[in-house]
Amino acid sequence: MTEQTKENRILDAATLEIAENGYANATMARIAKRANVSSGLIYFYFPKGKLQVLLSITVRFWKILNDRLETQLESISDPVARITEVARLAEFMLVRDNNRLYLAKVLIEELPRMFMINDEELKDTRMEITIQNRKFIHTIDSIIKDGQxxxxxxxxxxxxxxxxVLYGAVEMLLYGLFIKASRNEDLGYGKDDVKYTLDMLIWKFLCKTP
Amino acid sequence: MTEQTKENRILDAATLEIAENGYANATMARIAKRANVSSGLIYFYFPKGKLQVLLSITVRFWKILNDRLETQLESISDPVARITEVARLAEFMLVRDNNRLYLAKVLIEELPRMFMINDEELKDTRMEITIQNRKFIHTIDSIIKDGQxxxxxxxxxxxxxxxxVLYGAVEMLLYGLFIKASRNEDLGYGKDDVKYTLDMLIWKFLCKTP
Amino acid sequence: MTEQTKENRILDAATLEIAENGYANATMARIAKRANVSSGLIYFYFPKGKLQVLLSITVRFWKILNDRLETQLESISDPVARITEVARLAEFMLVRDNNRLYLAKVLIEELPRMFMINDEELKDTRMEITIQNRKFIHTIDSIIKDGQxxxxxxxxxxxxxxxxVLYGAVEMLLYGLFIKASRNEDLGYGKDDVKYTLDMLIWKFLCKTP
Amino acid sequence: MTEQTKENRILDAATLEIAENGYANATMARIAKRANVSSGLIYFYFPKGKLQVLLSITVRFWKILNDRLETQLESISDPVARITEVARLAEFMLVRDNNRLYLAKVLIEELPRMFMINDEELKDTRMEITIQNRKFIHTIDSIIKDGQxxxxxxxxxxxxxxxxVLYGAVEMLLYGLFIKASRNEDLGYGKDDVKYTLDMLIWKFLCKTP
DNA sequence: GATGAATGAGGTTTCATTCAT
DNA sequence: GATGAATGAAACCTCATTCAT
Known part of the structure; x- marks a missing residue:
């Protein structure tokens, strides 16, 4: 999907590494080995180290998501269809195959960390996330207000x-799928339940009761 | 609330430290300093180190939550009232004051990490969490099935x-409050909106439509 | 001479290491090995690393020098005798044996570096040097003004x-002795020439011509 | 003054870089950036790296100094005038403008390092310095013996x-000027004092008392 | 001549953990 | 129970150096 530059290979490798070991235990050496580059090259592209890599994974995801949303939503006018499309796209980008679930896990687990970053040197990368995040939030909020x-x-x-609520619902439903895929534990529902549940959430919770 | 034994002081200090720096950057030395004990003492109470401290924070919370749930739910029979009470109690334990929000942050951010733990030596502590977690899940699922x-x-x-969905909704709504409290950013809603939105989620989404 | 605490052992080892390899090539690992302590302990006493170690060598020297000067000069009133005593003491502290010459080399070569330090975190150590340095300068300048x-x-x-001029003269004369002691090169003079030359510098250059 | 070939630009950039950060912290990448060339090019001109660059700065200076000395001293026969001319020329080459002071700083601080070099591959460059240095020393010593x-x-x-003594005096007097120029600290004397003090040093200390 | 992405050895630094007191 | 100096494994990170272009 994404162009296989070394920079992208590093981000992909880091996603896998962080998904498997958690941010705390992920090491630069292993990320480098997985990306098949030298450890020094990671610092060439991400001078601020591990945290900047994590931020960059997020930035890349949100940028793509926002871009696609813009394209997809252009041709849809009905608020219900629009909000459903957002959920579908998020689902699509994170669930389609198990590789994507790794990304889902990283994004879900580490997103909160983003809001805590104060490091002056990472201000720029952090700002990029904030911008993308606000764009996403604005998209959703607009659809909701419009529907109202x-x-x-x-x-x-x-x-x-x-x-x-929608964000949390999508997040936890997808997270359950990840647990299911990566462990033996069954959380009692599958991909179809996710679709149906989200549809119902929109119809029953979000829509005006007749 | 909790008795101020040195053990509890360590857990409280760790909660603050992890909330502020994240588990990855939390250090035993700073936890010790915050708890006003020597770093060696932490190993007296938690011989397996930092991870055991994190697990213990979680165990302590879930135990108290489950205990209270048991007591509170005893006298309630209506499913709607019961599920509402669960949400209220979670809210109460995590939002009542800003100190609690630190705990909320740690639990929300670090919970996924718990599922990744394989360490043989921590099996016992991990098992305790699993037990408490299943108990909680079972409580909720029972209420839902009962209502159905x-x-x-x-x-x-x-x-x-x-x-x-409920878990994700509560989590994200509370998390927004934490962001609001610890930063200037306003996410566009307040404590009252949380209550109302959760009530509506139960009434509209969860209940049978007439 | 100095109490053999581990802290002092580290400073002694660092003096030797820096004298032999230069500050640029000195490594913490070798300093630790020479001091017979773990490398971590160096950071316990000198959290800011190698530069703080270098600064601390200097601080320790100047403190001792200033202390002794104070004592020695108490009983001397004649300006010529006083300024001679300063030169003698510097000589004594740096030349008496070859071990001292290592210290001399480090102090002479690395002193200029001290003035360049801007690191906010080393402000305190840097300030200590400045204080000791000003005290020393003040001592000399006072003697000179007094004599005038x-x-x-x-x-x-x-x-x-x-x-x-006096500072530079002492420095270069001692430096020549170090070169002589540590290499085969002869710079054409010995310890006695140093004494005589400095005496003449005071008598002929500094004193009023009749 | 010097022709602005890329080679010279590299040496000038290195002088600035080393003056500001010290040899230990100077990096090839920053030198390249300052010289506006690629880092690879530095290795084209100076295959042995940073140390060779430092040595080359020194060689370039001493060569020019010795050349000029030869020319200037040709027409002077009086020992006092000759030794004064040496001091004047050193002063001229290092103090005339602030850019020169950077060179002074590097030469003063890093000269001792030269004597420590044993690297077989740099033998040639090192030898050049030794030759220039001996030539300079010989010039001075000859003047002195002649005068005697x-x-x-x-x-x-x-x-x-x-x-x-003369070398140390010139060094420390110039060094004080550098400190004054690059920091706020005043060391209590100016350029005119340097001239006068050096004249007096020659007249009173060096000359025979009547 | 000139570039700069890429390497990886080797340094710095951190900090969980121990243990003598 | 309690301390905190001391350890050292293991991470981070830098940057001199190379080489394909």
């Missing part, structure tokens, strides 16, 4: 709170 | 998927 | 410039 | 020791 204005979505709900 | 059996909750929803 | 006031020293000379 | 023979300079002084 059109009388389709429940006007009594706070759009920001709804967005958090 | 009674024709109050929507029978077409997969109980496990619903549980993930 | 008494009509013994040449009043037309700028005391600060004279101090630089 | 003519009964103008004090015959009781060891010429080599005198040379060290």
């Amino acid at each position: 204005d059109q009388g389709i979505f429940d006007r009594d709900l706070n759009p920001s709170a709804v967005r958090q | 059996d009674q024709g109050i909750f929507d029978r077409d929803l997969n109980p496990s998927a619903v549980r993930q | 006031d008494q009509g013994i020293f040449d009043r037309d000379l700028n005391p600060s410039a004279v101090r630089q | 023979d003519q009964g103008i300079f004090d015959r009781d002084l060891n010429p080599s020791a005198v040379r060290q």
Whole structure:
């Protein structure tokens, strides 16, 4: 999918490494080995080290997601269809194959960490995430407000709170799939349940009751 | 709340340290300093080190939550009231004051890490978490199934998927509050919105539509 | 001489290591090995690393020198005798045996580096040097001004410039001795020439011509 | 002054880089950037790397100094005038503008390092320095011996020791000017004091007392 | 001549963990 | 129970140096 530059290979390798060992235990040496580059090259592309690599994984994902959203949503006008499309796309980008689930795991587990970064030297990368994140949030919130204005979505709900609910729902549903895929534990539902549950969440929770 | 033994002081200090720096950057030396004990003493109480401390924070929380749930739910029979009470209690234990929000942050961010632990020596502590976690999951799933059996909750929803949605919704709503409290960023909603949104999630999404 | 605490052992080992390899090539690992301590312990006493070790060598020397000067000069009132005593003491502390010459070499070669340090984190150590240095400069300048006031020293000379000349003269004369001791090269003079030359420098250059 | 070939630009850039960061912290990458060439090119001109660059800075300086000395001294016969000319020329070459002071700093601080070099591969460059250095020393020592023979300079002084004194005096006086120029610290004297003090050093210390 | 991405040896540095007191 | 100086494995990270272009 993404062009196989060495920079991208490093990010892919880091995704795998972090997914398997967690950020705390991921080592630069192993990332380098997985990407089949020297450890020094990682610092050439990401001078601030491991944290910048993690941030860059996130930036790359959000950029692609936002780009695709923009394209996909262009031709859809119905708020229900639009919000459903957002969920579908997130699902598609993170669940389609097991490789994607690694990315899902990293994004879900490490996203909160992003908000905590104060390092002055990483301000730029951090800002990029914030921009992409705000863009995403704005997309969702706009759809919700739009639906409320059109009388389709429940006007009594706070759009920001709804967005958090949707975000959390998608996150935990996907996370369960990851656990299922990577361990023996069954959490009691499958990919089809995710689709159906999210549809119902939109129809019943988000839409105006007749 | 909890008795101020040195052991508890260590866990409290660790919660703060991990909340501020993340598990990866938390150091035993700083935890010791914050707890006003020597670093050697941490190993007296938690011989397996940092990871055991993290696990112990989690165990302590889940034990208390499950205990209280048991007590509180005893006198409630209506499924809607029961599931609402679960949300209320989680909220209460994690949001009541800002100190609690630190705990919320640690639990939310580091919980996934728990599932990755294979360390033979920590099997016992890990098992304790699994037990508490299953107990919690079982409590929720039982309420949902019960409600479905009674024709109050929507029978077409997969109980496990619903549980993930509720868990994710509570998590993200609380997490937004933490961001708000610890940074200037406003996510667009407040404590009251959390209550109302969760109530609506239960009424509209979870309950059977008439 | 100095109490053989581990801290002092580290400074002694570092002096030797830096004298032999230069600051640029000195390694913490070798300093540790020479001091017979673990490399980690160096960071326990000198958290800012190699540069702090270098600064600390200097601080220790200047402190001792200033202390002894204070004691020795107490009982001397004649400006000529006083300034001679300063030169003698510097000589004594740096030349008496070959071990001392190592210290001399480090102090002479690396002193200029001290003035260049801007590192915010080393401000304290750097300030200590500045204080000791000013104390030393003040001692010398006072003697010179005193001698000028008494009509013994040449009043037309700028005391600060004279101090630089004396400092440079002592430095280069001692440095030559180090070269001689550590290599085969002969620079054409010996310890006795140093004494005589410095005496003449004081008598002829510094004193008022009759 | 010097022709702006890329080779010279590299040496100039290295002088600045080493003056600002010290030899230990100077990096080839920054030297290349300052010289506006690629780092690879430095190895084209100086295959032995950083040390060879440092040696080359020194060689270039001493060669020019010795050349000029030869020219300037040709027409002067009086020992006092000759030795004064040496001091003047050194001053001129190192103090005339602030750029020169950077060179002074590097030469003063890093000269001792030269004597420590044993690297077989740098034997040639090192030898060049030794040759230039001996030539310089010989020039001075000759003037002094000459003056002593003519009964103008004090015959009781060891010429080599005198040379060290003069060298140290010039060095420290110039060094003080550098400190003054690059920091706020005032060492209590200026360029005029340097001239006067050196004149007096020659007249009073070096010359025979009547 | 000139470039700069890429390497990897070798240094610095951290910090979990121990143990004598 | 409690301390904190001391250890050393193992990570991070730098940067001199190379080489295909």
